[in-house]
Amino acid sequence: MTTETRHEKSIGHRTTIKWLLVMAVGMFGFGFALVPLYNLLCSVTGWNSIATNTVQASADEISQEIDLTRTVTVTFDGTINGGLPWEFKPLVRKIVVTPGISYEANFYVKNYSDREIVGQAIPGITPWQGTEHFHKTECFCFTQQTLAAGESQIMPLRFTIGADLPKDIKVLTLSYTFMDTDRSVLRAGPG
């Protein structure tokens, strides 16, 4: 091959390399763009979650029907996320309920640190098929909770299990995880 044609080739190289580099750098950027895209897509479509239970049920949404033919066992669970220096637990581990009737359960929370911390509880229901039948009319998870240093609180939850809950679900577990809303404080802490 003559130098002439080799030279032409190296110009060809440059174009190819340029395009490939653009692709690689573009994909690196796309990786970061995925973060807002993901959040947007998920909040618009709800594709990321099979069921959520974070909103307050309005009274007219819950059917008034009461199903006296069966009972459902509801168990509670409380977890702390990461290094949040709180204690958090349900005061009753489980109650047996009749679908259609409203019940109350209380949770205990205490801030062991020497500063004020704002926490947020995130609920989850197992099995997920029960999620849409678990109506919370009052819950500490609807808002953030502020606890002063050393403060403790009893937090109420009021809920109704819909009478339309599938018959094969006999036990429902409601689990909360408490998170520290101010992560920079968490970072400086024990972590």
Add this chain to the structure above:
Amino acid sequence: MSDAITHEAHHHGPPTGAKRWLYSTNHKDIGTMYLIFALIMLFIGGAMAMVIRAELWMPGLQLVQPDFFNNLVTNHALIMVFAVVMPAGVGLANWMIPLMIGAPDMAMPRMNNMSFWLLPPAACMLILSMIVPFFGGGQTVNTGWTLYPPLSIQSGMGMDLLIFTIHILGVSSIMGSINIITTIINMRAPGMTMMKLPMFVWSWFYTALLLIVVMPIFAGGVTMLLFDRHFGTSFFDAAGGGDPVLFQHIFWFFGHPEVYVLLLPSIGVLGMVIPTFARKPLFGYKSLVYGMAALYGLGLIVWAHHQYTIGMSIETTTYFMIGTILISIPVGLMIFNFIFTLWRGSITFETPMLFALGIIVMFSFAGTTGVMLAVVPADLQYHDTYFVVAHFHYALIPGSLFGLYAAVFFWLPKWTGHMYNERLGKIFFWWTTIGFNLTFFPQHFSGLAGMPRRIVDYNMIFTEFNVMSSVGAFIFGLSHLLFLYIIIKTIKGGEKATDEVWEGSSIGCAGLEWTVPSPPPFHTFETAPQVK
């Protein structure tokens, strides 16, 4: 970029001493270095696997601490994927692509040198990541190769080393890929049209294109992890408004295509080996080329089949299930292409062909378990059990590793000028195949019975299956000493290889490597050959 023109060492032999390797811009030398590097790492990663299997020999804790066990699992996988299969594939590409398409070298020889020399420091960091926890480096990296947060945010310094390892390896493989594609597009000999390219070259064309698309995403993902660990961001921390599941999406958006990165070069090797020893052109050349394109496209949009258990909406899960099942169409097509090539061929069973036939059988098995795992209700049971471990080892060991072995036996005579010992080659094939199957076949059963993966201890009821696996693993591991012996012996001497090496080597869309002497001179195709 102008290296191709100014490259000065024409007509001389190779420079001598360490400089030959350190400064090498010669595709054959760089290819050799890649292959040797991969072989060394194969033994390191393999040694880790031996410790894992020794620990799992019996229930209870015998040899290692749980955290260290999980660290072994993590680094074994990362080494095998990033430091063995990928470098070995790139090594083959370096050696063979220029020879096959009649190019004097890779498009950018100096960048090629750099791509390689990034690997040893990366490998050192990878190994260091296991050592630092013993010297106060914090929690071991016990996450598994998927590096999921929040655990990976809590790991110690080892995790940072791993993140940098991934950055370096990413840069290396992206540079390598750019080089490969540029070579394929611009440096083919006159007459070597795209549709005459040897299948191995096509397979690397897709592999490199895939790497350029997904590797940066992974690099971005681990960079975010690094930020979360040290700079107070909350990309993946739920407490700060992030979402740990997002990392899983990023990981698998890379991770699923990555399994094709590992697979495709070996499929390309099969596309060379099978026609040679069946003495028939490849059946359905075009369909294989387009099939790989289909695999490429589909492979990019099915990642969440690794995440069925995260609680996606039913619609999303269904979509990923259907997409994943569709993938078995191009995969099946490749298998059928190979089977039809064999049909009525005059087949001989040299070692590369034995591996190729073994791959067809064993890899089909992985495809079958893959379709089982693709089905959501079934996967909810199988996920994170040894069934998955069995699936992907059947996919990766025959699908990738044995393909590389086939390539080594296929081209070793070309590289060294000597025939390897056929009898030893055959013994190696049977030894390693029996060892492999004995190791991983029982894991289907322990997995179906519910044995979870990545756990140091297990329920007594799984003992028998695990003993079988461990015995198999030692057999499998030991067989590689024979592999090493065969390679060294062949390099040192042996029956002279002809230029064609194999009787059927120039059948169909063969590469031009069979037109140059064995071993090829240091510089080949300085004048471009004319392809009819």
